[in-house]
Amino acid sequence: MEYGDWEAAEGLDDPITKRVIGCAISVHRKLGPGLLESAYQVCLAHELKKAGIRFERELPLAVLYDGVRLDCGYRLDFLVEDSVVLEIKCVDAVLDVHLAQLLTYLKLSGKQRGLILNFNVVLLKDGIYRRVLTAEGSSRSTRLSNTILHSASSATLR
Secondary structure, eight states, X not given: OOOSSOOOOTTTTOHHHHHHHHHHHHHHHHHOSOSOHHHHHHHHHHHHHHTTOOEEEEEEEEEEETTEEEXXXXXXXXEETTTEEEEEEOOSSOOHHHXXXXXHHHHHXXXXXXXXXXXXXXXXXXXXXXXXXXXXXXXXXXXXXXXXXXXXXXXXXX
């Protein structure tokens, strides 16, 4: 599995991820980069709630091993609308290990769509990563860029 430069994946017009990204942009505009992940999580939860978006935070994620469900301490930062796994980061760069973590969470949770939002960037659009797990278990992924986000209003991208 390779996590290099990503090609645009189909289905980026997903309304749930668009709304989540809009809420995240609001948080990032108000706080900027440099805080702890926990601060962004709490503030994003507030924005999601204000927007009427259903979510669960710090959702335990079991591992199925040898026919037994085991609690290994994994926690999803957010599960949004019971369909999108959302991981919050505040790192210098999103690394392969972060992408592998999201892919693992998608497989363990049985969900198909996931987002990594790295708040430690000047413009949040540069810290948005999306992964879609196909029915066969392989994945398509996209690092959102200016061209993909141009469909949003310019006010949203500032």
